[in-house]
Structures are given as structure tokens and as C-alpha cells.
Amino acid sequence: MLVHPQIDPIAISLGPLSIHWYGLMYLLGFALFILLGRYRIKHHPHAIFTYEMLDDALFYGMLGVVxxxxxxxxxxxxxxxxxxxxxxxxxIWEGGMSFHGGFLGVFVAMIVLARKYQLSWLAVTDFVTPLIPPGLAAGRIGNFINAELWGRPTDVPWGMIFPHVDELPRHPSQLYQFALEGVLLFIIIWIYSSKPRATGAVTGMFMIGYGVFRSIAEFFREPEDGFMGVMTLGVTMGQWLSIPMILAGIAALLWSRRQMTAPQNHKKPAPKRQRK
Structure with a gap:
């Protein structure tokens, strides 16, 4: 049986200043967003983004996420x-961030970005969504370091004891979500988006993929105490929030199939005058 290593949540202490692992994981996610976004702009001829748009997407997206x-x-x-x-x-440095809330925040931010550059909102989210899973993976590692969002009791060989909770071996559900929502979802969406798709298709696939993987992970994750844990019919809050996400993803895929304009037909906006 494994025991959680009880890592100090503070990565670096500089006098009165403390830098938490959780915050560093968010910075890592933002850095991966920029690196992968630049790769897509450079190597995908159908990408509608410019480097300036990518920088704006990061700024707006950071506000939406937080x-x-x-x-x-x-x-x-x-x-x-x-x-x-x-x-x-x-x-915030103590943890406690909802993906579904951050997802809505980012989508609102992308609406603002799309209006700024006079682009289709779904065309913008089609470019952005493949860049999101690595940040989710980093966030789940932050959850694991903080020993939060632990799993339900289990007798599997890799069950992990979280000493600050109890002496019961539990599913390391943070690592399950790291693998599903971070690594596997990234592979699927990255490959799917590597070819030209109808507007909205990539966004729809992301919403379906995350909703399904999150719903699976919820079977192993201990429902949170507080306002809402397990709700009607034994369904958790995370699963209830994933249902409309999956339905919206299906609707986006069906809508995209009816569109005659594929993403490669979008023209990149003219670059703005360089700042001096």
C-alpha cells in the first residue's frame, strides 16, 4: 500500500514571500499554452491565430481561468x-478551483477576444481548446502535491493513504484525472485538430472528451464536503456539470457538420502595427 509523500505545498520561501507548488503548476500550464500555441501557428497552415492574438488569448484566458x-x-x-x-x-494558493467554472470563464474571455479580432467565436475556441489539456494536467499535479481532492476508499494494490484524511487506502484520483483529462484528452484533441475541421468540431470534441473523462474520474474521487457532494441518483456535482458540457459538445459537432466553411478558409487578421 502506498502513502502520500506529504510534499510541502510551499515550493520556495524567500523571507515573507512564499511560492506555492499550486501556483507554479498554473504558471507551467500557461507556459505550455504559449509554447504549443506558437507551434500550431507555425506548423498548421489552417491556423487562424497570429502571435499577437495568442498573447491576447493567454491574458484573457488567465483572467477567465482564475x-x-x-x-x-x-x-x-x-x-x-x-x-x-x-x-x-x-x-487561491491553497487550492480550490473548479474546472467547469474556469471553462465558462475562458469561453467568455474568448468571446471578448473574437469580437476584438472580428472572428467567429467557435473558430477561436477551435484553436484554443487543444492547448488546454496540458494546463489541466499541471493543475491535477498541483492537487496531488496539496493532497486535496483525494479518492474514495479502495483495496486496489496502488491504493494510497492520505494521512491527513484517515488511514484508509484511497484511489489517487488526482493522478487518474491527470492521465484522463490531461494526457489522454490532449493526445485525442491534438491529433483530431491536426487536420482541417469544420468550424466548431474541435470545440465539440473537446467538450465531449472532457465531460466523459471527468464523469469517469468522479466514480473514483471522494465527493467534496460542503455545499454539494453526491446529489440526486448518486450522481456527483462534477458529473451533473459535465452532462450539459457533453450535450453542448454533441450539438457543436452536429452543427459543424452542416457548415460549408472549414477553418482553413478563415483568413488571419492583419497584424497590428508593432509597438516601439
């Missing part, structure tokens, strides 16, 4: 706790 992710966690999972401890809402 604000939407935190707000989603507060409202969807632990509303009662944060109602009693409102200042803890700002303690």
Missing part, C-alpha cells in the same frame, strides 16, 4: 463554507 475557476468552486462546491469565511475566497 476568476471563473474560483467563483465556480465557491458556488458549486463549498458555498456554505465560503459564506462563513468570505476572506478565504481570495486564498
Amino acid at each position: 476568476l471563473g475557476g474560483r467563483l465556480g468552486h465557491v458556488l458549486f462546491y463549498q458555498f456554505g463554507y465560503y459564506l462563513e469565511h468570505p476572506l478565504q475566497i481570495f486564498a
